[in-house]
Amino acid sequence: MAASQDNDVPVFQRIKDYLLAQIHAGQWREGDAIPSEPELARQFGVSRMTVNRAVRELTAEQVLTRVQGSGTYVAQHKYQATLVEIKSIAEEVRARGHRHRSELHLLERDKASELMAMPFGMKPGQLLFHSIIVHLENDVPIQVEDRWVNPAVAPAYLEQDFSQITPNEYLMVAAPLQGVNYSIEALTPPREIAQMLHMAAKEPCLVLKRRTLSQGEAASVATMWHPGNRYQFAGSF
């Protein structure tokens, strides 16, 4: 069989995949030069224009940087997010060509505190589902997701395997989204959060709080903590 795989995948895309794989495998590190266009064209047995498209697109995606007359280099990683899009963090990480993994720290039924009862429009003491998950990008923690879920909207929440699907992805299916409130703040994290994110003491966190509405009631309230020194929201229009 060899490694033919003529699966319809365009050549320029296969070259992109190859380059991303090399970077993720650590063959080429940040700042390293990658092979030149003529060299890649020779390796793949394609024309330079095809290689050019692959490399140009990866440059537009900020995976590579190019310097005319000099060469093409692996870009400095920036952990950027597309802000308030209701997108799964796992998808976001994978879209950057990186590896997503999550650690489940807590998944249980718990009573609503006074503070938590309010956004759900409940009385304190009513039962909610509560999960705490750490999301890692290439094994570096980038988010602690502290989420409370309304059992009326997603009764099977506790039975999910959150190593395979993110709470966000599950809720998107289980509870059709009607609306969202969010806020973004800069806060000093409590010690437990700082530990989970492998942060030095007193480093600031970028905190996104999000409340989603479904079927006319609050479905979920999530607080997402990100290390300030390696995560940012970004976008353009």
Add this chain to the structure above:
Amino acid sequence: MAASQDNDVPVFQRIKDYLLAQIHAGQWREGDAIPSEPELARQFGVSRMTVNRAVRELTAEQVLTRVQGSGTYVAQHKYQATLVEIKSIAEEVRARGHRHRSELHLLERDKASELMAMPFGMKPGQLLFHSIIVHLENDVPIQVEDRWVNPAVAPAYLEQDFSQITPNEYLMVAAPLQGVNYSIEALTPPREIAQMLHMAAKEPCLVLKRRTLSQGEAASVATMWHPGNRYQFAGSF
């Protein structure tokens, strides 16, 4: 002379500019089909590959959508989150029924550092306008606005009275907005910033960086520092 303008601008970029101009001028509306690749190639007297690159990039930028076998269409505009609305902070404060006031800390002509030259697409040492303004809500500082402005786009910037109008308000009028990049981070502020915001040491700041484009070039690069304990971005949709 006609409209030759061989200003070094690559042909594919000129085609992109043309297509964007047609859309902004309302010649083509959402959902309308635009001319086919061969047709554009004929109009511009270039090869189809060149047109293809222009159209493909605009598709990646979500300005156009393409359907193989059918044609190329103007995409539906996306209604972005309220988050990064280009709103004046003065307006925002007044909308809360509070009193806005600003203190001008600096307003001068200064040379672009290496770091500042990059987002403007200039070389270090070229002259830029630089202002630092503190915005107060009911006499409590809530934002330090550190702004660099391209003199080519707003030549009268230094003559404005920024106790009466915010830089943002002025630039909205002086330089019609074409695009925005932004990022949001949580950072520990340098001492001078912390002092201007009357913050305790080591408190985190919520930092919004925004680059605005006008007339095809970078008009302004602003870094806005907010005290983490009394400011947040919020919205809903």
Add this chain to the structure above:
DNA sequence: GAGTGGTCTAGACCACAAT
């Protein structure tokens, strides 16, 4: 001067949509 990326050409073959 040799090597790099930046752009462009004038063809080509294919998959798909509309008719």
Add this chain to the structure above:
DNA sequence: TTGTGGTCTAGACCACTCC
């Protein structure tokens, strides 16, 4: 069948960097 986009080629010339 015709027209559309999707991809690819095998050259080319240029601007730039590095030596």
